[in-house]
Amino acid sequence: MHLVLLGLSHHNTPIELRERFGYNARSLGDALTAAKSLPGIGEAVILSTCNRMEMYLATEIPSAVHEVELFPMLTKHLAAQHNVAPTAFAPHLYRKTDQAAAVHLMRVAASLDSLVLGEAQILGQVRGALRDARTHETGGGILGKLFEQALFTGKRVQTETGLGQGGFSIGHAAVTLARQIFDDFARARVLILGAGKMSEETAQHLVRNGVRFIVVANRTHDRAIEMADRLGGSAIHYDAFPAELERADIVISATAAPHPILNRKMLQPVLRKRRGRPLFFIDIALPRDIDADVAGLDDVFLYNIDHLQHYVQQAATDRAQETARAEIIVREETDRFMAWMQARGATPVIANLRDHLQQIATHRLAILRSRLRELPDRDWQVLETQMRAMMDEVALPPTLLLKSASASATDISYDLTGAVDALFGLSAGDAAKSSGQNSDGFTSRNEGNLDALPDLNPLLSDAEYGMEGRQVETKQRSDRELKLPISAVTDAAIPETEAAK
């Protein structure tokens, strides 16, 4: 299974293009289902924020054909879904696989890839992406684990570094820019369009810096009232906001409108009435709320989410130390995830090996039971326990070696997997099993009974269980039970076994 990531982000994609790849709640579900239904795709999670659209996939398609088959197919899929020509966005599209994809998501969750370094909102967005995928049943074990690891990484970065403290956010940027226009925030009037979380955070920064007059307009008037209460401002009906523009000095716009709500034509009559008073627009919506041509008007200053990028990045330069610490955490957590991924690759082989040995034990025990009917039940229990313990001890060294080699994420793990498979004839066993034979190559005389036999050592049924603990437990039990006289029983069983072969 391979991890694959395709994405467009604020780093390399202009906002005009990025906003065409946005998803709303309804389209996201369809997109997830459509992505998972693509040939070779097992899992899909889409992370869609105002700064990025990233599609994470788990696929069985071998990495050798990713470039020639998978990526062209996914590019075409995105083009068709968003009605954008592939040539328009392909140069901006970044594609990462396996470890690179994992590192990328960890960095995203740690806010190292964010527009605003150290911002906490991205964690909620990553969590939301995973939740959406699970709701639509497109996020399985691999992507689920990846996103959970990414969330853990983000939390570690928040708590173990100073990246989230004293950071330079959109709110800070808004305040700093507004300071270059207005000298007295106490007299400045702020209009908030859209009662979202980001607009509220931005407004809070302004309030902390002395803004006293805040007006909130939102399509759902109740939410406007709630936000206005929290900010100590007043709420107006959404339709009344054009009139409020005549009085406002700073406008924070973050509505969910699919098209611009304000353009040059609408604003010109307002500006005539304002008589040259500067008007500062902070458009943090995606798609944008305010048409770009507004920026050309005199005494209007328009900053959208991309315009803030450069400004915020400058602020990031004095946080190199915290960033370096966060990068170390990202590396640690990525290594942990990749170890899990590699170990996950060895798990089927370990499970096969243990099944194979247990089947041998079960088979031999069944033969012995048919031959040694006079043996008391107490002795049978000892015999069964010892037989299964023996198989566990046989399985233990290759299991430990496979797990440690896989976790080290080196190519040798794949050789070991193949070697164990070949040495124990596991593939042949699987083939035999599928053709109705047992693992010894014989048709089982009592196949149904064998399958029905209870697992006498449930501790060993989980390949993920810690092998060291299991080894100690098995050894202790063996030492205790070896005191029973069973040598005669085993000796008697050998000729019958040979005969059966």
Next chain:
Amino acid sequence: MSFGTLNAIALAFYILASVCYGAFVFLATPAAPMSEKNRNVRANDDPDLENARSLRWTGRVLLLLGILFQFAATGVWCATMHRSPFASEYGTLSVLAWIIAVTFALIDLRRNLPAVGAIALPVACVILFWALLHVHGPVADTAVLKSQIVSLHVLAILSSYGLFALAFGCAALYLLQNALLKQRAVHSLFSSIPPLASLDAIAYRSVAYALPLLTLGLGLGVADIFSKDSGAPPSRWLLDAHTLASFGIWGLYVTYLGTRIGLGWRGVRPQYLLLVGLVVAIALYAIPSATHSFNSLSPVSAPSSHTRLQTPKRYS
């Protein structure tokens, strides 16, 4: 110490003060935008900021010394020549530079705007340097310039021009800041320039003080024209290029204040008016005038620092 030497020392102080203000603007500017918390941390811990603050205080002291030395130089000149400073191009320009320096010092103490100083003080330096080049220039000695009214007329007009120069500086900074904000070209200079609202307010107040002074100066000039001692027919003064241009400038600043107060106009457009106003005023200085020229006003004395006054000929 001669007035020339005193003024040269004043010029040196102004130059050093300009350097201090300029250095403060760049040193005090953070390399990157900062949150309030980090800004407060920097305010207490950053040695660069500490150095910048000392530079600023040094700049203020130097500016004050320059103002005092220039004042002394003007006093020595007046005492030596027994004339008002407006009897020569040197004295007039020197007073203009002094007015700009004093105006900025007052604004700096009150509004804390070092960036304005980084522009205004070099302007004062250039004017004072220009004055020093004319230190041995002609000194008019006419009844016209002996008149108290004429002295007040010149002083009022020079004061208004000093304030107009300040308004010009603010307007230039406003347009620069406006352009930086429009282009989102955020760099270190960006945060060193005062907010648009502050620049607009200072420019407006400068003009609000300057225009009455200009009106007073022009009024006194007109009054003098019609007085007996003017020495020339009123029409000759009134139709002089300088006089007409001065009224034009007056009209321009009246328009500025009118739109600002009456119509509430702010923003970019009024700033252009302020730029045009001073450009016209400077152009006025270059316009040949039959009446407002020191050469035309008097046969000259040839002063030195120990000037001996020649018998002036009366302008006719």
